[in-house]
Structures are given as structure tokens and as C-alpha cells.
Amino acid sequence: MREIVHMQAGQCGNQIGAKFWEVMSEEHGISAAGEYIGDSDLQLERINVYFNEGMGGRYVPRAVLTDLEPGTMDSIRAGAYGKLFRPDNFVFGQSGAGNNWAKGHYTEGAELVDAIMDVVRKEAETCDMLQGFQITHSMGGGTGAGMGTLLVSKIREEYPDRIMSTYSVVPSPKVSDTVVEPYNATLSVHQLVENA
Numbered sequence: 001m002r003e004i005v006h007m008q009a010g011q012c013g014n015q016i017g018a019k020f021w022e023v024m025s026e027e028h029g030i031s032a033a034g035e036y037i038g039d040s041d042l043q044l045e046r047i048n049v050y051f052n053e054g055m056g057g058r059y060v061p062r063a064v065l066t067d068l069e070p071g072t073m074d075s076i077r078a079g080a081y082g083k084l085f086r087p088d089n090f091v092f093g094q095s096g097a098g099n100n101w102a103k104g105h106y107t108e109g110a111e112l113v114d115a116i117m118d119v120v121r122k123e124a125e126t127c128d129m130l131q132g133f134q135i136t137h138s139m140g141g142g143t144g145a146g147m148g149t150l151l152v153s154k155i156r157e158e159y160p161d162r163i164m165s166t167y168s169v170v171p172s173p174k175v176s177d178t179v180v181e182p183y184n185a186t187l188s189v190h191q192l193v194e195n196a
Helices: 010-028 041-045 071-078 101-125 143-158 181-195
Strands: 002-009 051-053 059-061 063-067 090-092 129-138 163-169
Touching: 002 010, 002 101, 002 143, 010 041, 010 059, 010 063, 010 071, 010 129, 010 143, 010 163, 063 071, 063 101, 063 143, 071 090, 090 101, 101 143, 101 181, 129 143, 143 163, 143 181, 163 181
Parallel strands: 002 063, 002 129, 063 090, 129 163
Antiparallel strands: 051 059
């Protein structure tokens, strides 16, 4: 089977990723507890692309959830589909990146990226035939932009022949959160052109 390892970085990436897994679970007939409750063989046909089959027939997303602060992780765990994910696949720091691309890429994110790569490697090793990786992140913040692009470059280095697909949220000047979003996005695009 051609498996995909999904990653989500930062607040925006995790919020989009949480919705992605909700939709994937519904499409494949998987309950919030990971049990198959569908009614069609078609739902199970390609389920191994995104899900690992665990003990007792429970399906677990092949997902790595990362952030530089625990807030978003806590809300995902407390959400309706929080029990779906493997607890070891939540990798987060305590400090945050403060909407600073350099903090996400060079300091705070760089301290956490080895722990994230360990989880990514573990997920990749469970695959029969790894097709590639996908990441959801924003390009305007510090964690999604800075650490997200660092993660993409580390994965490109370690898995040069695999597909890398990014779902990158680009900031808009019309609904801007912070004044540094254009800088974060510019630095991110440069990294993504090189590695994605």
C-alpha cells in the first residue's frame, strides 16, 4: 500500500489537521474512538494510506502533531476526535515562537525538531511502501512557518526520493494578525521552493 505520513505544525496547521482527520474518519467509516463503523467495503479499500490498524481492529491516524506551545495540543486532545491519535505522536514545547519565523526555524523549533523526526521515522518505518509526506501549516506565524519549513527540510534530507506535499496557509493583508506575517511568509516560501 502507498502510505502517507501526515504532519501538522503550529496552531493553524493543527486546527486544519484536526478537521482533515475528522473528514478522513467520516469518509472511511471510522468512529471518534477509532473503530470501523462503516457499511461499505470501499471505505476499507484504501484505509491504510492514512491509518494504521492497531490492536483490536482500532484504526489510528498516521499523524504527527507538533507545536511550540501546548495550548492547541490540549484542545485537540480534549476535542471529539482527540482519542483517535496515538499519544506519543503529540510533540510540543512550552515556550512558543511568538510569531517569529527565526525562533521557529533556528532556536525553539531547532530544539524540538529531533524529537519530531524520531516520531516521523517511527511512523515511516511502520509503512510497507511509503509514498511520501504531507504537512499542514501556516506561513504567517512563527511555528507553522519557521518550524514547519525546518521540518520539511529535515524530511527532504532524510527521505530525498519521497513526495513532499505542503498545505500552506498564506497570510492576507486584509485579515492580518500581526505585522510580521509578510516577512514570515517570504522566508517560508524560500524554504518551500528548495525542499517541497
